[in-house]
Amino acid sequence: MTTASKLNPSPIFPNAAAHLRSLAMTMAVMCYLAGLAVVSLLIVQHTARAWAEGLSHEATVQLQHLSNVDEEQELTKALALIKSTRGVISAAALDKSAGAKLLEPWLGKGVTDDLPIPRLIRIAIDEHNPPDFAQLEATLTAKVKGVSLDTHRRWQAQLSRMGTSLVFLASLILALITLASVILVSYTARGVIAANTAIIEVLELVGAEPRFISRQNDKQFFTTGLFAGVIGMFASLLTCAAVYYGGGFTDGSAMDLGAMFNFENFGERVIAGLALVPLLATLIAVWVSRLTLLQHLKKNS
Amino acid sequence: MIELENVGLAYGNGPDILQNVYLHIGRGDLRFLTGASGSGKSTLLRLLFLALQPHQGMARVLGKDVASHTPQSRARLRRKLGVVFQDFRLLDHLTIFENVELPLRAAGGEPGKHTNDVNDLLDWVGLKERARDFPNTLSGGEKQRVAIARAVVTKPELILADEPTGNVDPAMAKRLLRLFLELNRLGTTVLFATHDKHLIERSGGQVIHLMPGGRLSQ
Structure with missing residues (x-):
């Protein structure tokens, strides 16, 4: 008993709650979409800048x-x-x-x-x-x-406008996914709190402070958020890899899109961007559920 | 230990459950709280373990006004109170050991750090061999003994027991009563709500009778 209790104490809130399983699955899908949105955002940003920089380095003179x-x-x-x-x-x-x-x-x-x-x-x-x-x-x-000078300024301005619009759209999608995740976690947290009402009451009776109760809650949502985030991140990474390697981006054909997106120098930023997805998911899960729980405790005190 | 002066209490805008209640219980006292169903026994106990606040009068528990607590100070004071309910309120997903250990964890103790204390208490209530089992494998009397062990694990100054023998047979009720009497002999103040007159007669403790309408007679 002693050793078992020390090594592996049971979580005070049971992890296997059906609410958390549903949350994990839905958040994994959200994280997958967020991952794709992050990659799209980085591609658009990177490409628009690369094109604009390329054009600003050069001008063309044409002789009819x-x-x-x-x-x-x-x-x-x-x-x-x-x-x-x-x-x-x-x-x-x-x-x-x-x-x-x-x-x-x-x-x-x-x-x-x-x-x-x-x-x-x-x-x-x-x-x-x-x-x-x-x-x-x-x-x-x-x-x-018969001479004319093309400074590419018109193309540059159009590219810049297009790039800004696409970055705005991708950011908007990312913001909507984040908002949907916040709402989702908030509803699930209420469900989990409702399912754990008896446990919360007992904890309050035995003298647990709100901070202690919230810490038990955090553990559940931390695990769920991290799990969903990692699954979503890997799924979006696999999708990007499938599009890149399966979509003819590497063989120099299809207008040499691989070179156009300059993927060789771009991979590190994509991976860094995707690594943010599980961090953000965990943060949202823990923070929103904690706020919901503290509100519940305050209301009942 | 407990001081109530002209206390009135109602749920929301409903009628008063407690009216003009005066009660003084000193350190080391043993008191039985009796009264018909609906007379307000449970409400009075809920007030004393800081789950409710009076709308009238003054209620002090362990020297502090119940209305003046912050969530943190309320939690700290509850660690000095042991509460036992008729329906046990054990957590079914935790082992018996973990249920008894719960107040220590809630007070910031590391799991497994107070193993000896918990085992001694389980031994005292006769359940040391069942420490690894889960509550749903226990009888009502055994569950109540676990609940008593949980209530006293933090060495509380005051024990509030709300019909703790209500769900057990007479033999087990006597056995549970002996545990409370033993705690009282060790200096713990006990307020024991019950319907069971035989149990009260056997104990020799003083009786507080709660009448319909929430008035006390001592």
Whole structure:
């Protein structure tokens, strides 16, 4: 008896309450959805930033094909002007075949040979000290025929807006899941308290302080919240892995989505984000159930 | 130990269950509380173990006004009170040992730390061999002995017993009464509510009679 009591005292609130089993299952589903929402949020944030950063590092100059104009001469002139501009790190002209290759997915192979495809100059920009684009455009237009400058600012603004909207949506979903979990735990805690009313009464009679009773309650909800959180986290991790490995994200096809999302550097943040799910679930379960119990004790005192 | 001065008590807006109650019980006293069903015996005991508050008069238990407690101070005072009920109020999912140990755990003791005290008490009530069993395997008399052991494990100054012999046969009632008398001889104040006149006659304790309408006669 002595050893058994010391090593394994029975929990004062029995753990096997049906309410807690239902809560564990429902919270596991909530945590699974929360895990997916966290991953979506991180992907959207990461991708929007990566795209925006990529665009802000570069600008493109386009030279239209004009008859009676020496294209190579205009290209050299434009390159010289660009390279001499403050804030430009480097500038390189793409060869004709590179421009044709960009159009091939839409027009088909071989069709572009006879088309007047514009020549492109890719400009790398010093982010901290960017050039005066208005002045560069004015200089180029004055001195080079058929030239236009694309600073990507319009795309960048649209991407930024899209990114912000998606982050907002994912955050909203996460907040709704958290709210639903809080309501769920609150209802379950009331059920558990109702089921444990006789035990609570006995505890009060034998001189247990509210803090002691609440600690017994915390143990139940801690276990339930942690269990549900871990199950939900692993389920969402498995889903992400299945989508990543099974959805053609790794073979360079499908517009090279793997590279686009830059998953290689991204995994650690996803795992860190998912690790927050069981922590949050445990915190919600313990905190909300404790508040509910303390309210009950206060009402009855 | 217990001082009631002109106490009145009602549930909500209902009629008074206790009216103009005056009661003084000193340290080491043994008193029997009698009265017809519905006369307010259980209500009086609930007031004394701090589950109710009077709407009129002053009630002091162990020197402190029952209306002045915080949840924490109420819990601390209850550790100096032992309460025994007719329906035992044992926790069926805990062993007999754990049931008796419960007040010590509630007072912040580590489980298993007071093993000797608990075993001595189980020995005293004749249930040491059943320590590992669960309450649903015990008879009514055995359950009540466990409840008594639980009530006294914290060495209370005052024991409040609400019809503790109500669910047991006469032989067991006598045996339970002997336990209370023994506790009283050791200096514990006992207030014992019962209908059983034979039990009272056998004990020689003073009787407080609660009349219909919640008035006391001593």
